[in-house]
Amino acid sequence: MIDFLRSEGIDESILAEIEDFRRRYPAAETQDQRIPRPRFRYYGKEVWRKALTALLAGENLLLVGPKATGKNVLAENLAAVFNRPEWDISFYLNTDAASLIGTDTFKNGEVTLRHGPIYQCAENGGFGILDEINMAKNESLAVLHATLDFRRIIDVPGYERITLSPATRFIATMNYGYAGTRELNEALASRFMVINMPIISAEDLTRLLQNQFPELKPRYAEQFSGLFQDLRKKCESSEISTKALDLRGLLASLSLIERGLTTGEALELGIVNKTFDEFERQLVADVIATRIAGDLTAAELFDGTWTK
Numbered sequence: 001m002i003d004f005l006r007s008e009g010i011d012e013s014i015l016a017e018i019e020d021f022r023r024r025y026p027a028a029e030t031q032d033q034r035i036p037r038p039r040f041r042y043y044g045k046e047v048w049r050k051a052l053t054a055l056l057a058g059e060n061l062l063l064v065g066p067k068a069t070g071k072n073v074l075a076e077n078l079a080a081v082f083n084r085p086e087w088d089i090s091f092y093l094n095t096d097a098a099s100l101i102g103t104d105t106f107k108n109g110e111v112t113l114r115h116g117p118i119y120q121c122a123e124n125g126g127f128g129i130l131d132e133i134n135m136a137k138n139e140s141l142a143v144l145h146a147t148l149d150f151r152r153i154i155d156v157p158g159y160e161r162i163t164l165s166p167a168t169r170f171i172a173t174m175n176y177g178y179a180g181t182r183e184l185n186e187a188l189a190s191r192f193m194v195i196n197m198p199i200i201s202a203e204d205l206t207r208l209l210q211n212q213f214p215e216l217k218p219r220y221a222e223q224f225s226g227l228f229q230d231l232r233k234k235c236e237s238s239e240i241s242t243k244a245l246d247l248r249g250l251l252a253s254l255s256l257i258e259r260g261l262t263t264g265e266a267l268e269l270g271i272v273n274k275t276f277d278e279f280e281r282q283l284v285a286d287v288i289a290t291r292i293a294g295d296l297t298a299a300e301l302f303d304g305t306w307t308k
Contacts, residue, residue: 001080001081002018005018005048008048009045010048010049011049014049014052018081018082021056021082024167025166026083027083027084027085028124031124031126035079035084035085036076036077036079036086037080038073038076038077038080040073040251041077041211042070042073042074043200043204043205044070044200047074047197050193051195052081055078058169059192059193060169060170060171060191061171061194061195062171062184062192062193062195063171063174064174064175064197065175065196065198065199066175067242067246068199068200068228068232068245071173072131072173075127075129075173076129078127079127079129079171082167082169085121086126087117087118087120087126088129088131089128089131090131090132091130091131091133091135091137095140098116100140101116101119101143118147118154119162121168122162122163122165123162123165124165124168126167127169127170127171129170129172129173130172130173131172133173133184133188134174134175134184141188144191145187147170148170148191149191199232200247206221206222206225209224209225212251212254213254213258215302215303216301217301217303220301224250224291224292226291227287228245228247228250230291231244231287232245234284234287240284241275241280243275244272244274244275244280246270246271246274249274253267253271257296257297257298257301262294263292263293263294264288264293264295265294267288267292272284
């Protein structure tokens, strides 16, 4: 990851600080399986520079942006860069204080605390990924207020006080407009450095596709990147919903093409069928057809011989 950041043009002074951080806070061997090995890279020098600087300064991050801006990819990449164990914490309806900090359990004849993800992250110097934080209910928010406070201490009633490891960081993500989301209150927002995630550029998306699929011919990498930008423009003009604007679906479609499906079949599964309205599906299919022929195969898209 350090070499990747260097290739992205990140300042050597920042890279030196990251390496110093990794030396000062080596990850325990028992947590090795929690250190992410990202399948995807985040592309965007300015976002990288801001995020790295904030984390090196001891701050927590809030990544805000619409769908397909790479919030979770960046969060995973950051944990990998700092070589820290990662805890993924999703805020759904039943996420409460006990599920975050821990619950009482009976062990060896006595009541003990079974540690929750926030507790483990704090204790082990982990990176906690707080997914869709604006879906958290009030009880969960109360835990986060204490955890993210500058004192870096969590009081657990009936148990010892938890002091956060100096290596612990929290990275929250949020997306406006999803069902069940709400505004983040000021007290919680003030505990984060906030990065407004930009829309991935056509150039960066082409690089991402070529990184994930090295054998993909450059002209087709540009066409798939252009297709994604065409779909985004349709979304911005409210001609279609954001359901079909699915970067994961685009990448998965290319994997299906590698394994033998035609472009039309793969994009139908990964993009077109993400919307359930027949009229909208036809609009999305028309956008695809203007960019990419539906009968192309792996042999035509990729260099080399594909026998998967």
